[in-house]
Amino acid sequence: MVYRRTKKxxxxxxxxxxxxxxxxxxxxxxxxxxxxxxxxxxxRAGVGIGTIYLYLRNKExxxxxxxxxxxxxxxxxxxxxxxxxxxxxxxxxxxxxxALAVLQExxxxxxxxxxxxxxxxxxxxxxxxxxxxxxxxxxEEDVLEEIERGELPPQDAHVAALAFVGTFYQVVISWLKxxxxxxxxxxxxxxxxxxxxxxxYPVEGVIENA
Amino acid sequence: MVYRRTKKxxxxxxxxxxxxxxxxxxxxxxxxxxxxxxxxxxxRAGVGIGTIYLYLRNKExxxxxxxxxxxxxxxxxxxxxxxxxxxxxxxxxxxxxxALAVLQExxxxxxxxxxxxxxxxxxxxxxxxxxxxxxxxxxEEDVLEEIERGELPPQDAHVAALAFVGTFYQVVISWLKxxxxxxxxxxxxxxxxxxxxxxxYPVEGVIENA
Amino acid sequence: MVYRRTKKxxxxxxxxxxxxxxxxxxxxxxxxxxxxxxxxxxxRAGVGIGTIYLYLRNKExxxxxxxxxxxxxxxxxxxxxxxxxxxxxxxxxxxxxxALAVLQExxxxxxxxxxxxxxxxxxxxxxxxxxxxxxxxxxEEDVLEEIERGELPPQDAHVAALAFVGTFYQVVISWLKxxxxxxxxxxxxxxxxxxxxxxxYPVEGVIENA
Amino acid sequence: MVYRRTKKxxxxxxxxxxxxxxxxxxxxxxxxxxxxxxxxxxxRAGVGIGTIYLYLRNKExxxxxxxxxxxxxxxxxxxxxxxxxxxxxxxxxxxxxxALAVLQExxxxxxxxxxxxxxxxxxxxxxxxxxxxxxxxxxEEDVLEEIERGELPPQDAHVAALAFVGTFYQVVISWLKxxxxxxxxxxxxxxxxxxxxxxxYPVEGVIENA
DNA sequence: TATGAATGAGATTTCATTCAT
DNA sequence: TATGAATGAAATCTCATTCAT
Numbered sequence: 001m002v003y004r005r006t007k008k009x010x011x012x013x014x015x016x017x018x019x020x021x022x023x024x025x026x027x028x029x030x031x032x033x034x035x036x037x038x039x040x041x042x043x044r045a046g047v048g049i050g051t052i053y054l055y056l057r058n059k060e061x062x063x064x065x066x067x068x069x070x071x072x073x074x075x076x077x078x079x080x081x082x083x084x085x086x087x088x089x090x091x092x093x094x095x096x097x098x099a100l101a102v103l104q105e106x107x108x109x110x111x112x113x114x115x116x117x118x119x120x121x122x123x124x125x126x127x128x129x130x131x132x133x134x135x136x137x138x139x140e141e142d143v144l145e146e147i148e149r150g151e152l153p154p155q156d157a158h159v160a161a162l163a164f165v166g167t168f169y170q171v172v173i174s175w176l177k178x179x180x181x182x183x184x185x186x187x188x189x190x191x192x193x194x195x196x197x198x199x200x201y202p203v204e205g206v207i208e209n210a
Numbered sequence: 211m212v213y214r215r216t217k218k219x220x221x222x223x224x225x226x227x228x229x230x231x232x233x234x235x236x237x238x239x240x241x242x243x244x245x246x247x248x249x250x251x252x253x254r255a256g257v258g259i260g261t262i263y264l265y266l267r268n269k270e271x272x273x274x275x276x277x278x279x280x281x282x283x284x285x286x287x288x289x290x291x292x293x294x295x296x297x298x299x300x301x302x303x304x305x306x307x308x309a310l311a312v313l314q315e316x317x318x319x320x321x322x323x324x325x326x327x328x329x330x331x332x333x334x335x336x337x338x339x340x341x342x343x344x345x346x347x348x349x350e351e352d353v354l355e356e357i358e359r360g361e362l363p364p365q366d367a368h369v370a371a372l373a374f375v376g377t378f379y380q381v382v383i384s385w386l387k388x389x390x391x392x393x394x395x396x397x398x399x400x401x402x403x404x405x406x407x408x409x410x411y412p413v414e415g416v417i418e419n420a
Numbered sequence: 421m422v423y424r425r426t427k428k429x430x431x432x433x434x435x436x437x438x439x440x441x442x443x444x445x446x447x448x449x450x451x452x453x454x455x456x457x458x459x460x461x462x463x464r465a466g467v468g469i470g471t472i473y474l475y476l477r478n479k480e481x482x483x484x485x486x487x488x489x490x491x492x493x494x495x496x497x498x499x500x501x502x503x504x505x506x507x508x509x510x511x512x513x514x515x516x517x518x519a520l521a522v523l524q525e526x527x528x529x530x531x532x533x534x535x536x537x538x539x540x541x542x543x544x545x546x547x548x549x550x551x552x553x554x555x556x557x558x559x560e561e562d563v564l565e566e567i568e569r570g571e572l573p574p575q576d577a578h579v580a581a582l583a584f585v586g587t588f589y590q591v592v593i594s595w596l597k598x599x600x601x602x603x604x605x606x607x608x609x610x611x612x613x614x615x616x617x618x619x620x621y622p623v624e625g626v627i628e629n630a
Numbered sequence: 631m632v633y634r635r636t637k638k639x640x641x642x643x644x645x646x647x648x649x650x651x652x653x654x655x656x657x658x659x660x661x662x663x664x665x666x667x668x669x670x671x672x673x674r675a676g677v678g679i680g681t682i683y684l685y686l687r688n689k690e691x692x693x694x695x696x697x698x699x700x701x702x703x704x705x706x707x708x709x710x711x712x713x714x715x716x717x718x719x720x721x722x723x724x725x726x727x728x729a730l731a732v733l734q735e736x737x738x739x740x741x742x743x744x745x746x747x748x749x750x751x752x753x754x755x756x757x758x759x760x761x762x763x764x765x766x767x768x769x770e771e772d773v774l775e776e777i778e779r780g781e782l783p784p785q786d787a788h789v790a791a792l793a794f795v796g797t798f799y800q801v802v803i804s805w806l807k808x809x810x811x812x813x814x815x816x817x818x819x820x821x822x823x824x825x826x827x828x829x830x831y832p833v834e835g836v837i838e839n840a
Numbered sequence: 841t842a843t844g845a846a847t848g849a850g851a852t853t854t855c856a857t858t859c860a861t
Numbered sequence: 862t863a864t865g866a867a868t869g870a871a872a873t874c875t876c877a878t879t880c881a882t
Contacts, residue, residue, distance in 0.1 A: 166380025590796025
């Protein structure tokens with residue numbers, strides 16, 4: 001009798017892969033790349049050690065897959081948020097809200113990517129920086145556009161974009177490591193205001209020159 | 211009755227320790243904690259493997275010593291800069307300039323601490339976060355003071371402080387990893403402006419509300 | 421869904437463990453704890469280095485397992501021999517015969533425990549002394565009983581018990597190291613006579629007081 | 631000016647050697663051959679590490695020298711005791727008393743030789759067995775002589791001699807490791823009685839055959 | 841003669857990956 | 862497809878011994 005790849009079999013395989021990925025997310029999030037062994041992941045996923053190698057080439061590939069998952073998720077969510085926004089300021093604001101929301105919803109993944117990935121193999125670490133770079137580029141484009149339109153004052157858009165991204169990075173790290181601020185999206189309002197002011201948008205609440 | 215601890219001997223010992231530390235700085239900066247072996251460091255320092263253990267208890271202690279060196283260096287430089295500053299705004303500005311200057315002068319050390327330390331042993335990784343936390347606390351105090359004085363508008367000083375520190379972190383990381391901005395202190399001016407605006411200081415160059 | 425823990429697999433695993441233990445017995449017996457490396461044992465057992473760590477926590481645990489094996493074996497054999505004996509003198513005699521027999525049958529193990537264990541980690545070395553202590557206590561109890569019954573003259577039962585155990589220890593060591601006496605159980609008869617006389621049993625062959 | 635080996639210099643050198651030997655006795659007695667480093671000994675002796683190598687070829691030679699010291703001391707004391715004894719029984723008795731006395735007076739040395747030497751390098755371990763062998767040979771000669779004279783019944787003199795020596799070994803080990811019996815020479819009386827009875831001497835206190 | 845910094849062979853142990861079942 | 866026992870490369874660290882001072 002021949003082995004047939006039925007839909008049921010496919011679902012089972014997909015479920016197994018998801019179990020492995022989930023176990024890896026949790027272990028890597030807690031113990032980092034070097035602090036997590038394949039055996040740990042296999043045990044938590046409830047599969048054999050060898051099984052993991054049927055689904056993923058090796059340990060690094062597994063880690064990279066997770067980082068990539070986070071990468072795609074963040075970019076995707078931001079892209080969707082920007083679609084519905086019109087105007088530079090709205091796009092920036094929508095991006096910020098989307099980024100915080102998706103991270104808050106996927107804490108383990110966020111931890112893997114933001115906290116643990118710099119420790120992994122250089123190739124993997126690079127992915128985090130690539131994400132940050134892409135986010136910065138998005139911001140930079142918006143800023144340049146706004147400067148051209150006269151909505152923002154002239155400035156070094158590249159540095160501004162890095163600064164912009166950096167504010168989020170730091171607040172998220174603090175949230176991941178210390179639980180402060182407790183509610184990421186609530187803190188987002190302050191953060192958004194900080195960056196809009198930082199970019200040079202005219203915002204209320206600024207002390208006026210006498 | 212020979213082999214006295216002469217000044218010449220002491221100098222040689224100190225030079226050896228420095229050679230080891232410098233080799234470690236370079237190797238760790240490039241390859242991270244797990245990507246660097248004691249053998250690598252010994253070879254680069256031009257000493258035997260065992261020699262390293264005469265100067266430092268173990269690999270972790272060596273890494274920690276470097277991270278600590280960066281830690282002290284940054285805090286010390288900032289503390290000295292703040293001494294000569296009067297008023298919250300000046301203190302913040304002096305801190306920012308000092309931080310960027312000391313990092314620019316010690317690129318390898320900066321790389322070890324900011325890029326590689328999150329990968330090291332948890333105890334060591336913590337030190338980076340401790341530094342960032344302390345810097346954030348400094349900023350927070352300044353901000354609270356300025357709010358009280360009416361120099362800054364009411365805001366969540368904690369989030370603002372994290373954002374403030376984050377802008378620097380991100381720009382420095384970009385400088386370390388991509389060489390952009392090429393001149394850290396030059397970029398500092400833009401960065402300082404961004405943060406002063408972000409905090410709510412009245413700065414020129416903001417688009418006025420019509 | 422393969423790789424079941426079949427009976428055949430279990431047998432193979434058990435055989436492997438035995439191969440490792442046997443190799444360790446031989447190596448430790450000849451070269452002692454510090455003179456034997458894990459690599460030596462692996463090579464003799466025909467397994468990889470790592471395999472040993474699948475079966476035993478570390479080198480010390482492997483050594484301790486062997487010493488414990490000897491410990492249990494000797495005590496067990498003596499206990500069984502004593503069950504069938506009635507009366508102090510018979511119990512002592514049965515114990516002596518049993519001890520010599522079990523050691524003669526397990527020469528390598530005897531060597532590991534009696535000759536090499538004092539060299540191992542203190543915790544392991546202690547086990548030999550613990551065995552000797554327990555044997556001495558057994559003898560001491562028998563002697564005290566016999567004194568009470570008037571079968572033996574009053575004496576320091578503790579010293580007598582140590583002496584009693586010591587005679588065996590020395591003869592066994594000589595057998596292990598020099599092969600003399602060649603037949604341990606044959607020598608046992610003389611040894612038994614020595615100790616029975618030494619304790620004060622009335623035995624033929626003693627020169628009578630004129 | 632030429633260096634002259636004066637008496638004073640010689641004394642100083644001899645004192646240094648003694649300081650090293652004494653430190654080694656104490657360290658080896660407590661921590662065994664492998665548990666003691668040359669650095670430990672140097673520190674305790676108050677000399678430099680290299681100095682030890684001026685007086686002794688290497689670590690093994692140092693250990694061997696100590697074992698040999700004990701070896702000579704025990705044999706010498708026994709030889710002197712036997713000189714003043716006439717007759718086999720007196721010679722045996724004098725030997726036993728002398729052996730216990732010299733061990734009690736040199737506890738650290740006894741520990742190095744009897745407890746720690748089996749752990750050392752095989753070559754060194756051999757020396758303990760050599761001593762025991764020589765002591766057994768002395769006893770064996772006496773026993774053979776006494777059998778010939780009709781003072782002792784016919785028996786396997788070799789086994790008897792091993793047993794004889796073994797009683798002392800065990801009691802001394804117990805004294806060294808547990809402090810029981812507290813007074814070695816006091817326990818000697820019981821031990822001597824045990825062995826004289828064991829050999830077949832007619833001694834009082836034996837239960838008479840009815 | 842005296843010293844202790846320097847050395848590196850060698851030991852133990854871990855763990856990603858393979859492969860017979 | 863699924864498993865986990867087996868492997869050995871590679872890393873860290875120790876310490877007896879040497880040798881410049």
